[in-house]
Amino acid sequence: MQLALLASSFLILATASANAGSGPSMIRAPGGTGLWSRAASLATGREGHTATLLSSGKVLIAGGTDGRGKVLASAEIYDPARDRWSSAGSMAVTRIGHSATLLPSGKVLVAGGLVMPFPSPSLASTELYDPAANAWSIAAPMIESRTRHTATLMPDGRVLVVGGLTVTPQDGGLFPSQLIRAEIYDPAADRWSMTPPMGAHRLGQIAALLPDGRVLVAGGQDDSGTMLKSTEIYDATEDRWISAAPMDAARFGPIASVLADGDVLVAGGLGEEPNALNLALTSAELYNPRTNQWVTIAHMEEFHAPDTGTALRNGMVLVVGTIGQSRPELYDPAHNRWSLTGPTMDRYQHSATRLRNGKVLIVGGYGIESLGSVLIYDPEGVAPVPPRPPDPRVI
Numbered sequence: 370m371q372l373a374l375l376a377s378s379f380l381i382l383a384t385a386s387a388n389a390g391s392g393p394s395m396i397r398a399p400g401g402t403g404l405w406s407r408a409a410s411l412a413t414g415r416e417g418h419t420a421t422l423l424s425s426g427k428v429l430i431a432g433g434t435d436g437r438g439k440v441l442a443s444a445e446i447y448d449p450a451r452d453r454w455s456s457a458g459s460m461a462v463t464r465i466g467h468s469a470t471l472l473p474s475g476k477v478l479v480a481g482g483l484v485m486p487f488p489s490p491s492l493a494s495t496e497l498y499d500p501a502a503n504a505w506s507i508a509a510p511m512i513e514s515r516t517r518h519t520a521t522l523m524p525d526g527r528v529l530v531v532g533g534l535t536v537t538p539q540d541g542g543l544f545p546s547q548l549i550r551a552e553i554y555d556p557a558a559d560r561w562s563m564t565p566p567m568g569a570h571r572l573g574q575i576a577a578l579l580p581d582g583r584v585l586v587a588g589g590q591d592d593s594g595t596m597l598k599s600t601e602i603y604d605a606t607e608d609r610w611i612s613a614a615p616m617d618a619a620r621f622g623p624i625a626s627v628l629a630d631g632d633v634l635v636a637g638g639l640g641e642e643p644n645a646l647n648l649a650l651t652s653a654e655l656y657n658p659r660t661n662q663w664v665t666i667a668h669m670e671e672f673h674a675p676d677t678g679t680a681l682r683n684g685m686v687l688v689v690g691t692i693g694q695s696r697p698e699l700y701d702p703a704h705n706r707w708s709l710t711g712p713t714m715d716r717y718q719h720s721a722t723r724l725r726n727g728k729v730l731i732v733g734g735y736g737i738e739s740l741g742s743v744l745i746y747d748p749e750g751v752a753p754v755p756p757r758p759p760d761p762r763v764i
Contacts, residue, residue: 402699404750405711407743408730409452413443414740415733419469420720421477423500426450428722428730429457429477431498432464436740440465440485444498444505447732447743449724460496460505467492468520470528472556475500478508478528480554481515483536488543491516491536495554509559512552519576521584523605528554529564531586531603532571547572547592551603567610568601575625577633579658582606585613585633587656588620596621596641600656617654617665624678626686628702632657634666634686636700637673649674649691653700653707669707671695677721679729681748687729689746690717697746711746 411430418433418441431444442464444457460479467482477498483489493514497506511530518533531551537544547570552561567586574589579602587600596619602611616635623638636653649672654665669688676690686700687710697711719734731744 402708402710402748404747406745406747406750408447408745409454410743411733411741412445412454412456413441414742415441416718416735416740417465418720418733419467419479420722420730420732421469421471422722422724423471423477424475425500426725427500428724428732429469429498429500430720430732431457431460431469431477431479432467432482433718433733434465434486436735438486440483446500447730449726449728449730457498457503458505461507462492462494464492466516468518468530470520470522472497472522472528473526474556476556478520478554478556480511480520480528480530481518481533483516488536488545490514490538490543491534509554509561511554512561512563513548513550515548517572518548519574519586521576521578523553523578523584524582525605526556527605528556529576529584529603529605530554531576531584532567532574532589534572546570547590549592553605564603565609568612569597569599571597573621573638575623575635577625577627579627579633580631581658583658585656585658587613587616587625587635588623588638590621595619596639602658614656614661614663616656616663618650618652620650622674623650624673624676624686624688626678626680628655628680628686629684630702631659632702634678634700634702636669636678636688637676637691639674655702667705667707669698669700670709671698673698676717677719677731679721679723681723681729682727683748685748687721687746687748689721689731690714690719690734692717 415433421429428447440463442459446457464482470478480495491514493510495508497508515533519531521529549570551564570592571589577585584603598615598619600613620638626634633656640648651668673691679687689697694715696709715736716734720732722730729746
């Protein structure tokens with residue numbers, strides 16, 4: 370079961386290559402709100418990359434694979450003001466399944482991952498990208514190698530890295546194991562330190578920064594292959610993990626977004642047997658950190674796993690992508706309602722980044738379209754009504 374799960378999580382399935390793109394073009398779609406448009410294509414099409422909003426408002430895209438089994442070290446930067454991509458150099462090693470976190474200094478910490486598609490040994494190495502110099506440098510390695518972990522910037526400027534998978538050589542082969550330990554990066558000292566063990570080994574969990582500065586970790590899969598409903602909270606002031614109320618449903622790889630009121634939306638993901646794609650979930654729930662309670666809310670219209678969830682400035686959450694075809698959805702917490710918005714897409718292992726102007730940048734991913742394709746969602750955009758054809762009866 371674990372290997373089947375890993376196959377769905379790590380194997381590179383795409384065969385398409387990136388195509389050169391033109392400037393923005395509108396995408397009309399029935400129903401929904403907002404406007405979708407095409408943006409300039411990536412120089413190198415990719416999936417499984419990271420996307421980081423920089424202090425300048427530009428977006429750093431790093432690593433991933435080209436869809437033909439080649440893992441990338443290259444990075445690119447998108448300038449929303451010019452709708453233009455430029456090179457951001459290359460990391461020291463190729464990476465997929467890594468994390469990327471914007472630090473208070475404006476630099477980006479990239480940690481872990483794999484140098485080749487699974488199965489291959491996981492990485493402990495980390496790197497820093499400096500936008501001012503457009504250059505990469507080596508940072509201190511993590512204590513444990515890991516991939517598919519979460520990385521959360523805490524209010525004190527340190528980065529909490531949680532769970533994931535470590536893949537180590539053993540007896541002439543490779544041994545994957547879910548991790549129960551988390552570690553913290555201190556950028557001021559360029560040093561990693563371990564936290565106490567979590568309550569469970571976790572792969573495919575979510576991590577969300579709560580308004581009080583603590584970090585909620587929920588769901589995933591443990592080292593026995595069991596899907597998890599359990600949740601726990603890391604308190605950095607006391608350096609301890611606290612058991613929290615369990616979710617209503619066990620989930621692997623759901624989306625998580627912190628809403629304007631501080632509640633955490635967790636939706637979709639894979640169900641009890643994550644190797645079966647037809648067990649992708651439509652259910653969703655909200656965590657209230659003030660009461661330590663989960664509440665089941667309205668179900669999504671379609672299955673979404675794996676996907677991205679992006680909190681919008683209007684308080685709604687945009688969910689995009691799955692394995693197979695689906696339409697993007699919007700969650701409206703004020704009315705506890707999901708609605709479809711935009712065209713049908715076949716896209717996953719993409720990235721979704723909210724830009725400073727409130728629009729959402731959707732980059733790459735595997736699907737029918739080129740891995741280099743880029744979309745922009747404008748929550749406030751309104752598609753113009755096509756002109757009515759002339760009535761032949763009118764002279």
